[in-house]
Amino acid sequence: MNHQTRVYDNIFELLPTEQNPTPLVRLNQLNPMPGFPLYAKLEWMNPFGSVKDRAAWALLRDLEERGLLTEGRGLVEPTSGNTGISLAALARARGHRLLAVVPNKVPQEKKILLKIVGADLEVISDELCPAPGLGDGSINLAKTHAKASPQKYVMPNQYENAKNVEAHYTTTGPEIWRQTEGRITHLFVSLGTCGTVSGTAKFLREKNPDVKIIAVQPTEGHDVPGLRNVAQLGVSKLFDAALVDDILEVDFRLAYTRAVELCRHEGLLAGPSSGLIFEGALEIVRRDQHGHGVMIFPDNIFKYTSNLVKHIPELGAGLQP
Amino acid sequence: MANYAHPEVLVETDWVKQHLGKPGIKLVEIDVDSKAYAAGHIPGAVGFNWQTQLQDQLRRDIISKTAFEQLLGAAGITPDDTVILYGDNNNWFAAYGFWLFKIYGHKDVRLMNGGRIKWLNETDKELTTEVPQITPTQYRASGPDLSLRTLLPELLKQQPNQTCNLVDVRSPDEFTGKVIAPPGMTETAQRGGHIPGAKGIPWSTAVGANGTFKSADELRAIYLDKNAVDPNKETIAYCRIGERSSHTWFVLKYLLGLNNVKNYDGSWTEYGSIVGAPIEK
Incomplete structure (x- = not known):
């Protein structure tokens, strides 16, 4: 396909590859260290609005190639929203159904979006009390459907499926290497399923073992959909500690204030997970002073207006006549 | 089993698999998430809802002896059955059910160690959405044993x-x-x-x-x-x-x-x- 003419035969041709990367944009106002430029990789420029397009496409193609999606059998997947949106949109466009099992704390915008793109929705109560062995309610319910009704459901399982990592090893990593002409010194990512960090870091480390991989996590009890902190990481089988140099823990409320700063001062409509990553990057930029940083910004702000109002009350003021 | 004082009240998932469908063995799933049983349960298990079936709906109390007898009778359980309880959230409500079974004097009730999550994550264990065919019984309870x-x-x-x-x-x-x-x-x-x-x-x-x-x-x-x-x-x-x-x-x-x-x-x-x-x- 020819991206220069920007005419495509179908939506799948817009999915990112090394030849069709998501944009990398330099921060010009909010980075205090001129010797350490920071670039944001705008994953919301993917056709379904988030970094999850990459994993969803890889997971779906894998199921199709293995012949697991047949007449009457669709997908079931636990999702905090973005994977579900990508997976449902892609699946429906290819003639399959998706049952998305969603924790209740997911913002309403995302739940409605899931329905708009054609997912069937099952919303469940959030985790009741932190405990060993519990895993995550949405993961367990999705697994139950797949195990009890295999004639109706197959579960790609983004938390355990190596295709999730491979998607980033074959696209995100090569894109960044090429876009920075091999100059990248620091990669800043958040942790959810850990597919992004594991796949991208593996590729970049093979190119240059000195590239520093910085994972940024919200504090416990956070309200940043899609992310996990150390205590919650057990549910992902894709996390590889050997690929991460630093894990920074950032007060989750800063995710929201930094996201709004990025919107107002850089024109980057970054969502809360991007705000969190940016806060972590600022910490490292001040520490290391020199480098060439890339931040993977997972999605934009549009799905989070209700969360934003909760954490930045000023945004909710003056909305009535 | 791990030197417990009363090892007979705990069974492992493998034991349950080996005893599925055996006469005198009854399985009951009790979850916090009331959607879990319908989504899939161990073959032959009945599901009890802790909010509507184990608690009195008019007074704040455990269900009465009569209600307990009706519940177990409708589930096809007899006083001589070995009842295996299991559920989500590490058996929280399965343990509550165990306590209730003991209050009303059921002799042989046991918990499945690790609960439904352990069963779910073991590849050799099956789940089904099929609700078992029940032959109701006339269950007679004893108690209540208020020393518990x-x-x-x-x-x-x-x-x-x-x-x-x-x-x-x-x-x-x-x-x-x-x-x-x-x-x-x-x-x-x-x-x-x-x-x-x-x-x-x-x-x-x-x-x-x-x-x-x-x-x-x-x-x-x-x-x-x-x-x-x-x-x-x-x-x-x-x-x-x-x-x-x-x-x-x-x-x-x-x-x-x-x-x-x-x-x-x-x-x-x-x-x-x-x-x-x-x-x-």
Whole structure:
């Protein structure tokens, strides 16, 4: 396909590859260290609005190639929203159904979006009390459907499926290497399923073992959909500690204030997970002073207006006549 | 089994698999998430809803003996059956069910170690959406055995650490009063904190990373050595509404074999709302 003419035969041709990367944009106002430029990789420029397009496409193609999606059998997947949106949109466009099992704390915008793109929705109560062995309610319910009704459901399982990592090893990593002409010194990512960090870091480390991989996590009890902190990481089988140099823990409320700063001062409509990553990057930029940083910004702000109002009350003021 | 005082009340998932469909073995799933049973359960298991079937719908109480008899009769259970209970959230409500079965005198009731999550994650274990065909029975219960239960008037007579051990099994944030209840819970109290003299030992300290119970030696170290629960005194466990404390009640009474353990099922939602009662934070 020819991206220069920007005419495509179908939506799948817009999915990112090394030849069709998501944009990398330099921060010009909010980075205090001129010797350490920071670039944001705008994953919301993917056709379904988030970094999850990459994993969803890889997971779906894998199921199709293995012949697991047949007449009457669709997908079931636990999702905090973005994977579900990508997976449902892609699946429906290819003639399959998706049952998305969603924790209740997911913002309403995302739940409605899931329905708009054609997912069937099952919303469940959030985790009741932190405990060993519990895993995550949405993961367990999705697994139950797949195990009890295999004639109706197959579960790609983004938390355990190596295709999730491979998607980033074959696209995100090569894109960044090429876009920075091999100059990248620091990669800043958040942790959810850990597919992004594991796949991208593996590729970049093979190119240059000195590239520093910085994972940024919200504090416990956070309200940043899609992310996990150390205590919650057990549910992902894709996390590889050997690929991460630093894990920074950032007060989750800063995710929201930094996201709004990025919107107002850089024109980057970054969502809360991007705000969190940016806060972590600022910490490292001040520490290391020199480098060439890339931040993977997972999605934009549009799905989070209700969360934003909760954490930045000023945004909710003056909305009535 | 791990040197427990009463190993006969605990079965492993492999044991359950080997005994599926055998006469005299009945499986009951009791979950916090009421959607879980319908999504998939162990073949042959019936599902009990803790909110509508194990609690009286008009008074705040456990179900009556008559209601218990009707529930078990409709589930095709006889007093001579071996009943295996299991559920989500590390068997919270399965343990509550166990406590209820014992109050009404069922002889052979057991918990499946690790609960439904362990079964779910084992590749050789099946789940089904098929609801079993039941032949109803005329179940006759005995009891109630109130030596397993503490009601408020008895609790108020106790002097924790002198006349009894009082074990608060809720999370540290509930114990200290930082939160009144875990987020999103509808049953709550007027104030946050704990009953004066209670020891805070979260229920989850009794289970390992895969959700199964720790060994008797480990449990003894946690409850008796580290937290100074005196085995010579009566022990009362409580939580928010009596389900997590059933889990600890099970551990103390059956796995460690303490001889006088009670569940205060009124728990914090009752005590935390009493006018004039002192609390600690």
